[in-house]
Amino acid sequence: MRSKPNEQDQGSSAGAGANTELSIAVTEALRRALGEPSGTVPLHEPRFAGNEWAYLRDCLDSTFVSSVGPYVDRFERDLEALTGARRAVALVNGTAALHVALLLAGVRPGDEVLVPAFTFVATVNAVSYCGATPHFVDIEERTLGLDARRLDAYLKEIAVERAGSLVNRASGRPIRALVPMHTFGHPSDLEGLVGVADRYGLALVEDAAEGLGSTYRGRHVGTFGLLGVLSFNGNKTITTGGGGAILTNDEELAARAKHLTTTAKLPHRWAYRHDQVGFNYRMPNINAALGCAQLEQLPAFLSAKRRLLDRYLAAFEGIPGVKIFEEPAEASSNYWLHALLLDDPEAKAQDAILAATNEAGLGTRPPWTPMHMLEPYAGCPRMDLTVTETLSRKIVNLPSGPGLAIVGEDGVERAAGE
């Protein structure tokens, strides 16, 4: 039996009208910013306009396509030059990199690891692979990253030092590490988070999977903790097909990362001996070749993303109820994924915009479902996650591929519509 419409439904209905209006305005602004594209515009399409072909060809000609090869070494050296990290270790993907970084940071079965609830599931899965439990921390709207001030107050309340380890009073488990994630490429409050890690004796492991090219007070993200992690998945600022890397300033940790990710095989001219349970996580040479070519184009990609930001700022100016997210003052973001912030944390407004834009062929998406709302992680310990829950309904990511505002060889700026 159907109930009569009540006041609440009428409210929704009025809201639906407002939402339709807003989604039309957003779609139109997007189309303007993208130069009135005739076809569909993916959320983040990679761009191969450099030496990709030449380097791939070189791999085939040399027959070095697998895990030993000159491009793997070169890609690592290039990453070190870019990030300023003393050592980079190229791996099969960002998830594998985070798994190994956590192991090297001392995360053991039965430990807890502080992670944002507002992240891609890989951050949290990597904790699970170590046999540890994610402990969810809230974010702040200013950076979209972990809220250092509230985390500090929370740890004061729930944790205690026992025998040199920070221990969760409620679970009795050691809290071993802190893993900030630089959301959409925007640097988290690293000064605050380094402070928390130091005060509580936590290993800081930066999940900079989205942050290639982003800096915090002039220093590349991923280099502030004991270890940092990058990703070069197909949807990232540069891609190796699938790929990731560990960054560290600690030579010994780097050597252990390389050993552990190449089946822990001991060096020998022909004998096969392995001294621990290792992993098959090394990046193949053919993927590294792609990475070398892509990395050469990173400055151009970063400029393109910044030009696209300007276009989005201009296009959305004056549309009430939304604003384009901008980097925190102390940081320079790679703007991996541009984000539209809605004033109203109402899921229906977000849904209406997602539906309208995707139907118009414009690749938009919401943030990830917060981790504590996923079935496998629903029972994990957590602080109050109000900002995570609110922001997960207030954000829509916009098309952000480097090709959308690239300056061609002719010096002319392109748009998707051209």
Added chain:
Amino acid sequence: MRSKPNEQDQGSSAGAGANTELSIAVTEALRRALGEPSGTVPLHEPRFAGNEWAYLRDCLDSTFVSSVGPYVDRFERDLEALTGARRAVALVNGTAALHVALLLAGVRPGDEVLVPAFTFVATVNAVSYCGATPHFVDIEERTLGLDARRLDAYLKEIAVERAGSLVNRASGRPIRALVPMHTFGHPSDLEGLVGVADRYGLALVEDAAEGLGSTYRGRHVGTFGLLGVLSFNGNKTITTGGGGAILTNDEELAARAKHLTTTAKLPHRWAYRHDQVGFNYRMPNINAALGCAQLEQLPAFLSAKRRLLDRYLAAFEGIPGVKIFEEPAEASSNYWLHALLLDDPEAKAQDAILAATNEAGLGTRPPWTPMHMLEPYAGCPRMDLTVTETLSRKIVNLPSGPGLAIVGEDGVERAAGE
């Protein structure tokens, strides 16, 4: 204080002379078989003489390089056509494939898994990743694979059925699965092993990492158990840079394999929800493109390996103390790695041959150090491993790349020396 040479030392010294003689004879036979090569001959160099370049270029042009792309699907369909498996799922490497296959076979923390001690460490590491314990089984000289008859007798002695599970009497742990590995591509005694798995209620998971193109009584290896695993690492018969696949005739297991290896994300137009702890194990499109081109050349590669076998058989005929390993009668091997068997299981003979051949620029290698002799696996349960220990000192793998005896477009057979 140095002791005087005793009889044993004199024996060794006489042995050293014999070993020098043997290694010279082996080196000369190898050089003959390989057409007197002027440069070095690697153990297994891949060959890219087909559509590799065209397909890689297509990836770049289409911008599909990552984990979603037409070549991944095509590679899976091609593997299904080749192997006769109902479903193939392409993954980032063979280790990842085996990890997920074991999970899908029901291997859980605290279980034991029967594996050869004579294998590459990945077989055993995959068991560790599941939180299970490897239980080592001996091999037979006829197939270089698990000895079904002795395994049967061993299980009768050490295991008991409790509440529907086979349980190791000594450890009290369930023995969940049986993982034969097809050594150097030679099919194990699958009839015998399927029988053991059936009799004891064990899940059969074939590690066919080395077996692409090998058949047992006309059926492709990797399709006899619940699940099978292939590898396309750089040193394998065909390569995708890094890569592997799961084979299964069970549609539901295949669907679960795909779900679990793509972060267990639920299908949705834009939302990010994951219903279990998944993995980032999907093969990137660019690696699959390489695989499609390589697979087209598999018949030519297999013929080349068989021609190389004939050359090795001819070159080593009449050299006392050694013989070339040949496939068991009921099987057709891909001859991934050719193997020289020494009559004498004396480590010094093997070492002398390895040193002489490698110094002559001929890429040879010994088998893997048996798993129970590696530090991380020294304490695992095991049956008597006499054959494993003996064979690990009696085998030298010989150069086996498909380019060493390929028939060119001109119909002329090539050798490394040409």
